[in-house]
Amino acid sequence: MTTYRQVKGYSIKSVSSDPSNIKEGQIWYNSSAKQIKVSPFLEAWSSGGNLNTARPAAAGAGIQTAGLCFGGGNANAARLDVSEEYNGTSWTEGNNLGTARYLLGGCGTQTAGLGFGGYNPISNLTEEYDGTSWSSGGNLGTARYKIGGCGTQTAALAFGGKKSATPPGDSGETEEYNGTSWSEQNDLDTPRKTPGGCGTQTAGLAFGGKPGASFSGVTEEYNGTSWTEQNDLSTSRGYMAGAGIQTAALGFGGNIPPGATSTAATEAYDGTSWTASVSLATAKRLAAGAGTSTAALSFAGTDDTASLAATEEFTVGSTTRTVDVS
Numbered sequence: 001m002t003t004y005r006q007v008k009g010y011s012i013k014s015v016s017s018d019p020s021n022i023k024e025g026q027i028w029y030n031s032s033a034k035q036i037k038v039s040p041f042l043e044a045w046s047s048g049g050n051l052n053t054a055r056p057a058a059a060g061a062g063i064q065t066a067g068l069c070f071g072g073g074n075a076n077a078a079r080l081d082v083s084e085e086y087n088g089t090s091w092t093e094g095n096n097l098g099t100a101r102y103l104l105g106g107c108g109t110q111t112a113g114l115g116f117g118g119y120n121p122i123s124n125l126t127e128e129y130d131g132t133s134w135s136s137g138g139n140l141g142t143a144r145y146k147i148g149g150c151g152t153q154t155a156a157l158a159f160g161g162k163k164s165a166t167p168p169g170d171s172g173e174t175e176e177y178n179g180t181s182w183s184e185q186n187d188l189d190t191p192r193k194t195p196g197g198c199g200t201q202t203a204g205l206a207f208g209g210k211p212g213a214s215f216s217g218v219t220e221e222y223n224g225t226s227w228t229e230q231n232d233l234s235t236s237r238g239y240m241a242g243a244g245i246q247t248a249a250l251g252f253g254g255n256i257p258p259g260a261t262s263t264a265a266t267e268a269y270d271g272t273s274w275t276a277s278v279s280l281a282t283a284k285r286l287a288a289g290a291g292t293s294t295a296a297l298s299f300a301g302t303d304d305t306a307s308l309a310a311t312e313e314f315t316v317g318s319t320t321r322t323v324d325v326s
Contacts (some may be wrong), residue, residue, distance in 0.1 A: 008151040011316055043278045045266070048311035049090035053082045055309075056302040057105025059115055059149075060241070060288030061129075064088065064295040064313055066110040067286055068129065071118060072300060073102040074307075079120040083134065085110055086297065086311065095133045099125055103194075105149030105158050106288070112153040114177070117161060119145035124176070127148045128153055138181035142173050148197035148206055154179035155201040157222065160209060162193040169193075174222070176201055186226040190218045191285070196242035196251050198289075201247040205269070208254060210238035215257050221246055221276070231273045235265050241289030242312075243296035247271035250293045250314065253301065266314070268293060280312055 016032050051069060058072030058080070067086035073079040081100035084091040097115060104118025111131035117123055117140055124143035127134045147161030156177035162169045172191030175182040187305060188195075188206060195209035202224035209216050217232035233251065240254030249269040256263045264280040280298060287301030287308070296314040300307075 013176060023289045043314070043316050045137045045280050045298070045312045045314050047281065048088075048299075048313045049086070050309040050311060051084055051091050051300060052093050053080065053084070053309070054307040055080055055082070055102075055300050056286035056307055057102035058288045059104045060088070060290040060297070060299065061106045061113040062110040062290045064291040064297050064298075067290045067297050067299065068106075068108075068110045068113045069299055070097055070106065070113070070115055070129070070134075071101050071104050073100070074286075074302075075136045077307075083129070086299070091311070097134050098127055098136060099123065101125075101145075103145040103147070104199075105147040105161075107149045107151050108153040114149075114151075114153045114156050116140055116149065116156070116158055116177070117144050117147040122163070122165065126182070137179075139174055140182050141184050142171065144171050144173075145293070146193035147171075148195035148209070150197045150199045150204050151177075151201040156205045157197075157199075158182070159188055159197065159202045159204070159206055159222070160192050160195045168212060176228070188220055188227050189229050190216065190220070192218070194218055194238040194240075196240040196254070196289075198242040198244050198249050199246040202315050204245075205242070205249050207242065207249075207251055207269070207274075208237050208240045210231055215255075219269070233274050234267055234276060236265065237263060237265075239285040239299075241287045241298055243289045243291045244269075244293035248293040249278070250289075250296050252280055252289065252296070252298055252314075253284045253287045255304075260285075262302070270320075278314075282308070282310060282312070284308060 053073030065088035079100040081096040101118030101120040113129035126137035143250040144161035172187035192209035204222035217236035237254035264283040284301035294316040
């Protein structure tokens with residue numbers, strides 16, 4: 001009979017009580033309970049507090065317990081300047097953006113946020129948030145909407161988007177922001193609109209989007225100078241949101257072919273490949289994201305029939321399970 005030691009190369013540790021600092025995948029024998037136990041990590045999306053203003057195409061920034069949502073709207077409704085802050089439980093309306101717009105890029109934190117580009121009409125405007133009010137920053141070199149972004153208020157990255165309302169108009173242009181002005185950098189390998197994004201200015205991640213009329217799963221990593229293509233998303237899609245860093249990212253929601261249907265699919269990126277994770281409770285596109293790969297926020301968007309105010313929180317936690325050896 002094969003033993004665990006023969007399979008794994010080490011023995012199961014025997015302890016009289018369960019360990020206090022459990023690690024993912026840890027296995028042990030509890031001699032008091034006479035049970036073999038293991039600690040898997042569980043991933044889950046759960047409901048958070050609703051936004052005060054339901055809307056698709058807003059931008060997001062911050063972390064799970066201190067999020068920021070701003071702008072939004074769509075082609076059939078007024079562009080919005082509404083800005084809201086999340087405290088981990090509920091959203092509170094703050095001071096408005098200086099210029100209402102939708103499909104803009106966002107990054108930074110709740111007390112040092114950055115919004116750039118967008119549509120009303122196609123914009124190159126940048127605004128900085130100090131936790132209370134928005135003020136004008138330096139303009140993008142290239143006006144565009146459906147733009148991706150990541151980083152901080154003083155070290156931001158803007159990439160992709162759409163420069164013209166008429167086809168093709170897709171952009172691969174990349175710009176870096178230093179807190180005052182934007183400077184052009186090397187382009188994305190695949191020009192596209194609506195890419196998901198996360199990470200930092202020197203370690204950015206762009207994924208998904210729409211080059212032309214098609215849906216893409218293309219993933220690219222930025223090293224502060226240039227982009228390098230990596231393994232694709234499992235599901236090609238546009239209008240998705242993201243959270244995390246270049247080596248530990250989460251991509252969620254979006255729309256997929258055929259018929260540009262909204263999806264609840266979530267994928268996790270480990271710096272090399274994407275793997276399926278637990279789905280959102282509600283399929284949505286044009287949502288915003290914030291946070292990390294283990295504590296993310298998804299908010300706003302549309303489920304293809306109505307604007308959404310719903311917020312979902314993603315968490316990863318350990319649990320202890322008894323191994324059935326019968």
